[in-house]
Each structure stands twice: as C-alpha cells, then as structure tokens.
Amino acid sequence: MDVATIxxxxxxxxxxxxxxxxxxxxxxxxxxxxxxxxxxHELRVRLFDRDKRGCRLTTAGRRFLIPAQNLLRAWQQGCEQAALPQRFTQAVRVGGQHALWPSVLIPWLKDMRDARPDVAFHATAAAPAQLNRALEDEEMDLAFLYDPILRRGLRIEQLASDRLILVTARPSQPWQDNFTRIDWGENAAAELRARLGDLPAAGLDLDLGILSLDWLVATESCGYVPERLATAYLRAGKLTPVGGMPHLEFSPFVCWRTSMDEDLIGEMVVVAKQWMGGLLA
Structure with missing residues (x-):
C-alpha cells in the first residue's frame, strides 16, 4: 500500500x-x-461496486474511508515536518476567521514569529465552518473564531468580551431604510431574528468580515458589527451606534488541540489577548 494508491x-x-x-x-x-x-487484494475486501453510472463505496469501502483520510493526512504532516529547516523545532497550523486577521491576527503572527523563531507557522484565513471542520479533522492546530464548536481533543478559551451592535453611516436616516445584512454566522442571525423579528430585506447580504464596515461607510448604510472591530470607525466618526437597539453577545475565542505544547499555547493566547484588548484601548 502506498500514498498514490490511497x-x-x-x-x-x-x-x-x-x-x-x-x-x-x-x-x-x-x-x-x-x-x-x-x-x-491487500485488504481482502471489495471497496467499490461499479456499473455504467460510475462507482459506489461498499460497506467495507465506507469503513476504510476515514482511516484512509487519516493515513494521507499523517503522510502529509510527516512530509511537512521532515522538510522543515533544522532551525525549527516544531510547526503550528493556525487559522483565523477573516474578520480577525487585519487588526488582530496579522500583528499577533508577527509578534509570535519574533518571539519564537524556532516555530514554523502555516497561516490560513477561513470561514468559521471551515475552521471548525479543520480542527475536527486534525488539519489545524489552532484557530481564532467567533463561533467555535467544542469537541473531544479540543480546548476553547475566550479572547475578550465583545458584542454585535447596530451602527450606521447616516444617523439622520431611519435604520430600516438602509439596513444591510452582514453574515456573522447562523447563531448570530438566529438571535437577531428572535430579537428583532423579520429584518428589512435590502437584497444584499455581506459575508466580507471586517470589509463590511468599509461597505457601510462607502454606501452610508447600517448593519450589525462587532463593537471591537468597529472601534476605529466609531472614534473617527465614520460610523455611529444606533440608539435604542438591542446588542448581542458576540465574543472571539481561540481553540486548540490538547496535544499541543502547553507553554507555546500559553504564550500564543496571552499575545492574542493583548492585541484583542488593544482594540478598545
């Protein structure tokens, strides 16, 4: 059995x-x-049923699927580890939700590279569902996101307290007239519907992370955004909170595999919290 066969x-x-x-x-x-x-022949089972339409996994094939994925993943990780220059003692695969990279994770990664030159990093930006799945599949060691899923083999810690608030770039206009739906995950959307009922349908849904704030400013619109990420816009007067509107608890978390080096994880979490806290400083 070889990698090409798997x-x-x-x-x-x-x-x-x-x-x-x-x-x-x-x-x-x-x-x-x-x-x-x-x-x-090696497994002594039939893995596929074939016909004119294609092929389908047999029961044995379905049972072999996850072990085969794990075999390939282990091989890829082994290749990455073996290829590391000698100055690196370990490698960390880190992911973060798109919204967190510009103001938090890019400076965090720079600090970590400076503090730990012996650690090689592989960094990825992705949606929460992708990050949660990568952690579950052991394709990622560490992830920063707003909507984590706790699973066996993972630890989760809140980076900072935050909330979704309604902001507008045109305070003189009723918020219902220029509302933009911004995707912060299904849980946040469900809670907004529970609090506000059917939201205005403007024919536009944004899943742009922090770039959504630039859209609100450019189009003089309003929408729900994380307060910490909006701090610079609020201070500059580009966006204004809409009074009398409910806010939703919406905090960022860091998730990591319990098999990771505890000292390294502790250092990473401390630095990330410092950058997260600095958004409101």
Whole structure:
C-alpha cells in the first residue's frame, strides 16, 4: 500500500467515477483500476461496486474511508515536518476567521514569529465552518473564531468580551431604510431574528468580515458589527451606534488541540489577548 494508491482510492470515493478519479490524480484510467484492485487484494475486501453510472463505496469501502483520510493526512504532516529547516523545532497550523486577521491576527503572527523563531507557522484565513471542520479533522492546530464548536481533543478559551451592535453611516436616516445584512454566522442571525423579528430585506447580504464596515461607510448604510472591530470607525466618526437597539453577545475565542505544547499555547493566547484588548484601548 502506498500514498498514490490511497490518493486514488479517496479520489474515486469523492468523484464516484474511476475515470474522474484518473483526472484528479493525473493517472490513466487503467492505472486507477489497477491501484484499486491492488488495494482490494491487500485488504481482502471489495471497496467499490461499479456499473455504467460510475462507482459506489461498499460497506467495507465506507469503513476504510476515514482511516484512509487519516493515513494521507499523517503522510502529509510527516512530509511537512521532515522538510522543515533544522532551525525549527516544531510547526503550528493556525487559522483565523477573516474578520480577525487585519487588526488582530496579522500583528499577533508577527509578534509570535519574533518571539519564537524556532516555530514554523502555516497561516490560513477561513470561514468559521471551515475552521471548525479543520480542527475536527486534525488539519489545524489552532484557530481564532467567533463561533467555535467544542469537541473531544479540543480546548476553547475566550479572547475578550465583545458584542454585535447596530451602527450606521447616516444617523439622520431611519435604520430600516438602509439596513444591510452582514453574515456573522447562523447563531448570530438566529438571535437577531428572535430579537428583532423579520429584518428589512435590502437584497444584499455581506459575508466580507471586517470589509463590511468599509461597505457601510462607502454606501452610508447600517448593519450589525462587532463593537471591537468597529472601534476605529466609531472614534473617527465614520460610523455611529444606533440608539435604542438591542446588542448581542458576540465574543472571539481561540481553540486548540490538547496535544499541543502547553507553554507555546500559553504564550500564543496571552499575545492574542493583548492585541484583542488593544482594540478598545
């Protein structure tokens, strides 16, 4: 059993077709067929049922799917670790929600690189669902996000207290007339609906993270945003809180795998909290 065979099995399982799997792994259809046959011979089970429509995993194939994904993941991580220059003692895969990168995580990453030159970082910006899934699948070690999911093998700690507030770039206009829906996750959307009922439908939903604040300013609109991220805009008078409107608790968290080095994690969390706290300083 080799890595190419595992990749081929996973490609066929995802594509539902040996010919499509051949395209994905850059091999001939006959090579894909031969690899799957060899794998089935080694495992002594049939992994796929095939017909004119394509291929489907058998019960044994479905059982082998997650172990195969883990095998490939372990191989990729091993390759990354082995390829690290000698000056690095460990590597950390870190992810963050898009909204947190500009004002918090970019300076945080710079500080961590300066403080820990022995640590190699792989940094990713992604949506909360992607970050939660990457943590669950052990494809990420550390993530900063607003809507974490606690699972076995993970720890979660709040970075700072924050809330969603309604702000506007045109205080003289009723908020209902220029409201923009900004996506901060399904939990936040559900709570807003519970508090305010059906929100005005402007025909525009934004999932731009902190760039949504620039949109509000440019279009003189209003919308719900995290108060800490909006601090600079509020101080500059570009945005103004809408009075009498409810706010929602909406705090950022850091999640990490419990297998990580405790001293390194402690240092990372302290630095992140300092930058998060500095938004309101």
């Amino acid at each position: 990749r081929t099995f996973l490609a066929a399982a995802a594509a539902g077709s040996f010919s499509e799997a051949a395209t994905r792994v850059h091999a001939s259809p006959s090579a894909v067929t031969e690899r799957i046959k060899q794998l089935e």
